[in-house]
Amino acid sequence: MRFQEDHHYIEKTLKGNLNAFGQLIQKHEKYAFTLALRILKNREEAEEAAQDAFMKAFHSLKTFEGKSKFTTWLYKIVYNEALGRLRKSKNFTIQLDEVEELASDSLDYLDGLKALQLIERKELIQRGLDAMKPAESAVLTLFYLEEQSIKEIEEIMDLKSSHVKILLHRGRKSLLESLQKITKSELIHLL
Known part of the structure; x- marks a missing residue:
């Protein structure tokens, strides 16, 4: 489905069209879920957090001033x-279920071997992200998967630019270390 610009749906929602907000949810639900999942590392908790966040966004939509992008605000x-849920649960060790593939459409035109390689690569990266601290994993997700700028990440996470850059640097390093450990472990099991 091809979506229109966010402001189109926001205006309609503010005029009472609930279907327009449903379109906003459909447009952004995968990324909202992925961000929540990176922090909570539990599929059910992430789904609930994303749903609650959309409800809060709906009730606060009239306060969105448009000074930043809607996605930054959301x-x-x-x-x-x-x-908030992570702080309440204090549970950092729950295993993460598989994340839905963000680019499932791209598999249609890939041949079987390339598709398998792509899936294996995503699973490997997912396992690497799972082993990281939630803040580093969230920053990498926002920057690389959701293509948010440093400035937008500052607003989302309420951090200074320098801190975001440090988290990105540490996150990249942690991801590399995690991937090296995972691949080394798998190689040892093969031998």
């Missing part, structure tokens, strides 16, 4: 909701 709500 992801800040998702981030804070997930972080």
Whole structure:
């Protein structure tokens, strides 16, 4: 489905069209869920956090001033909701279920071997992200998967630019270390 610009749906929602907000949810639900999942590391908790964040966004939509992108505003709500749940649960070790493939459409035109390699690569990266600290994993997700700028990540996570850059640097390093450990472990099991 091809979506229109966010402001189109926001205007309609503010005029009472609930279907327009449903379109906003469909447009952003995968990324909202992925961000919550990176922080909470539990599929059910992430789904609930994303749903609650969308409800909060709906009830606060009239306060959205449009000074930043809608996604920045929304992801800040998702981030804070997930972080609040994480603080309540104090549970950092729950195993993460598989994340839905964000680019499932791209598999249609790939041949079987390439598709298998792509799936294996995503699973490997997912396992690497799972082993990281939630803040580093969230920053990498926002920057690389959701293509948010440093400035937007600052707003979402309520951090200074320098801190976001440090988290990105540490996150990249942690991801590399995690991937090296995982691949080394798998190689040892093969031998």
